Amino acid sequence: MNDAEKLAVLADTIAKHAREVVGRLWADIHRPALVEIFSKDHESMIRIGEREIPIKVVIESLRADFVERNTKLLIEKITQEVVKKAYRSIEESDD
Numbered sequence: 068m069n070d071a072e073k074l075a076v077l078a079d080t081i082a083k084h085a086r087e088v089v090g091r092l093w094a095d096i097h098r099p100a101l102v103e104i105f106s107k108d109h110e111s112m113i114r115i116g117e118r119e120i121p122i123k124v125v126i127e128s129l130r131a132d133f134v135e136r137n138t139k140l141l142i143e144k145i146t147q148e149v150v151k152k153a154y155r156s157i158e159e160s161d162d
Contacts, residue, residue, distance in 0.1 A: 085141040
């Protein structure tokens with residue numbers, strides 16, 4: 068496996084981990100809070116402006132946005148930490 072392939076595997080691993088963490092955050096914290104706020108009956112409707120929208124559509128839309136934004140942020144944060152540790156390791160080995 069060459070260096071580019073190793074980096075691709077590392078990037079995929081970081082992304083997978085980030086998706087899992089964000090998914091658990093949604094399932095354990097945010098979704099239950101939204102269900103409590105709205106209604107346990109996901110077939111209920113909510114009025115937004117002039118439109119009636121099913122609550123399950125609102126919750127799914129919030130989930131998709133939450134997962135997308137937070138996964139991206141977590142990938143960036145994890146990647147920065149990995150790079151920081153790699154540089155420290157290089158500097159220590161040079162001493």
